[in-house]
Amino acid sequence: MIKGRLIAVVGPSGVGKDSVMQGVAQVLPEVLLVRRVITRAPDLGGEDYDAVTETQFQKMAKNGEFAVHWGAHGLYYGIPQTVRHQIGKGGLCLANFSRKALRAGADTFPNFMVLNLTAQPETLAARLGARGRETASDIARRLAEAEKSLPIGLNIQTVSNDGPLDQTIARVAKLIQPVSI
Numbered sequence: 494m495i496k497g498r499l500i501a502v503v504g505p506s507g508v509g510k511d512s513v514m515q516g517v518a519q520v521l522p523e524v525l526l527v528r529r530v531i532t533r534a535p536d537l538g539g540e541d542y543d544a545v546t547e548t549q550f551q552k553m554a555k556n557g558e559f560a561v562h563w564g565a566h567g568l569y570y571g572i573p574q575t576v577r578h579q580i581g582k583g584g585l586c587l588a589n590f591s592r593k594a595l596r597a598g599a600d601t602f603p604n605f606m607v608l609n610l611t612a613q614p615e616t617l618a619a620r621l622g623a624r625g626r627e628t629a630s631d632i633a634r635r636l637a638e639a640e641k642s643l644p645i646g647l648n649i650q651t652v653s654n655d656g657p658l659d660q661t662i663a664r665v666a667k668l669i670q671p672v673s674i
């Protein structure tokens with residue numbers, strides 16, 4: 494029997510969290526990508542998300558619609574409660590996560606695992622510029638927050654994404670096996 498789990502993908506802005514998640518979902522069809530609720534303007538690309546206003550987000554949070562939620566970059570992000578059902582059914586779920594919210598994630602989800610992606614600062618700057626989703630001042634703020642420590646005592650796998658994306662995807666696909674019981 495397979496136990497489901499949530500794998501929180503973390504790392505600095507521009508490291509490749511969304512790209513790696515999408516690539517892994519292509520090579521491992523059983524992987525489910527978590528669709529986050531974000532107070533970001535709709536259709537800015539990078540990931541599929543539910544765009545809501547701040548008022549809508551606060552209402553959803555108050556109604557208990559998020560398993561975990563946090564604020565960052567002047568936005569709010571929520572992981573929907575529905576992810577719990579997917580995990581309960583044995584789903585291998587991947588979510589773009591905040592390093593600040595990892596402790597809450599570990600307290601919320603069974604078999605919680607962290608995929609920590611890394612890249613050199615100059616790589617991050619080049620990638621954020623090329624992505625073009627944020628303004629230059631937003632990019633500067635994101636780069637200033639690149640270094641953050643991770644909580645101790647969690648199941649953390651660290652993988653460099655400095656090299657070719659396909660190489661990272663292949664490494665991650667090998668690491669994120671479901672939990673057998």
Ligand SMILES: Nc1ncnc2c1ncn2[C@@H]1O[C@H](COP(=O)(O)OP(=O)(O)O)[C@@H](O)[C@H]1O
Nearest residue numbers: 506507508509510511512620624654656657658
């Ligand atoms: N290994 C890689 N090599 C080259 N470009 C990459 C690689 N990984 C991601 N990118 C590019 O870098 C940019 C940032 O990636 P993204 O997945 O949006 O990062 P994050 O979600 O961590 O902010 C995107 O334009 C993406 O196409």
Ligand SMILES: O=P(O)(O)OC[C@H]1O[C@H](OP(=O)(O)OP(=O)(O)O)[C@H](O)[C@@H]1O
Nearest residue numbers: 504505506507565570589590591592593
């Ligand atoms: O606490 P931190 O680990 O610094 O993370 C803060 C936020 O940054 C990322 O957001 P988002 O996907 O909007 O930005 P990014 O693609 O530039 O990383 C991540 O998903 C968190 O929501």
